[in-house]
Amino acid sequence: MTLFEEIKKLRAIGASREYTEKSRRLILSHTPHAHPARAEAFAFFVRAVRAGSTALVSGAFIILLILGGVAASRFFSPVEFGGLENGAIKAEADLIDIQIQLTELGEYKEEALVHAESTLRTEPLLKPAPTVTEQKKSEKKPVTLEAALDILSE
């Protein structure tokens, strides 16, 4: 028998019908088991690490951007003189000026008593220019309470 014939014979070799049936039944009756808990935890861990590392890299990138921005703004903005900003100094100085004006209003003066208004009140610092009617009114000098008392005393 030549080698060729031997090989042809081997081709015809197969499982017995009984073995095949048995094996098929076995395979079909097998239900796949759920992943064991340990394997699932591991998978979850891997997924978490992946997601975490992505977030970490993105976060680091954003922080770098912010820090870079701050550094750039500091570089381009004027020097900060803590406590010596003109605006803040002026605002506090203005408050003092208002109080100084109030001391003058608190003194006993006849003019302050012409109209019954609070003596402890400030006049607006920036007054609009008087209108023609207002000018006429101011030309008409009022008789104050003190002046009225003087007249009544005579």
Add this chain to the structure above:
Amino acid sequence: MNKATLILIAVLFASLAFPLHSFAAEIPSCDFQEDAKTLSAIATSLQNEQEKIRAELAIRKAMLARVVVCARGEVKIVSDDLHALRVQNDVSFETFRAQLLRNLELIDTQYASYERRIKDLGIWGSKEMARAIREDRAKSFARAKEAVTTFILWHNQRDLIAAADARLAYVTETVRAFSIENEEAVVAHFEIISATLLRAKQEHRFLEKAFREQYAPEEGLLNVKIALGAMEEAYQEFSALSETVKTLVPRY
């Protein structure tokens, strides 16, 4: 936000908390020009002596009545301002405020008594009453009003002094951070600021002591003025210091 800014905001809030009532709407006009004209016209417009006297008396009484209403209105305004003041949590200052308010009440009671007597007055009596009211206003009301003004402005000053102190501390840190605290010009500015703030505090403490002892010094408003003047000077110096620092500190 630094401490000075916070204090500044607090002061601003305190100022805004001050009532801005309009008392003018509640009382008649306190300009007596028309009454004065009418009174002087009586002498020429009427021939009959009896009529003259009756007319003069009527206008005098009307004027006096309005004078008293206006005077009481002023007392109320000063009282309202004092009521509205948020006195710091200190019994002695609360007691002093109550004393000032009582004093204003007495003045108002006196005016009310004048008001009741007007209807029974003759011409001579109306002249007497006008003189009495004038004296009362010059003595009692003027003094009470000045005491109230002094107390309120002294009270407001506490916040201003605290703001100035906070600013001085902040500026000192800044100057140290730039390592220019020993620069001659900077030292000179600091000396002036410290001296002026010290003067302001001395005046403030003098008044504080008086108020704790339940009295308003006669020249109290002058103490307030000196303190505020000193603080104004301190702020001019802060401003000058700001300019000096800018020239001394190079850009980053």
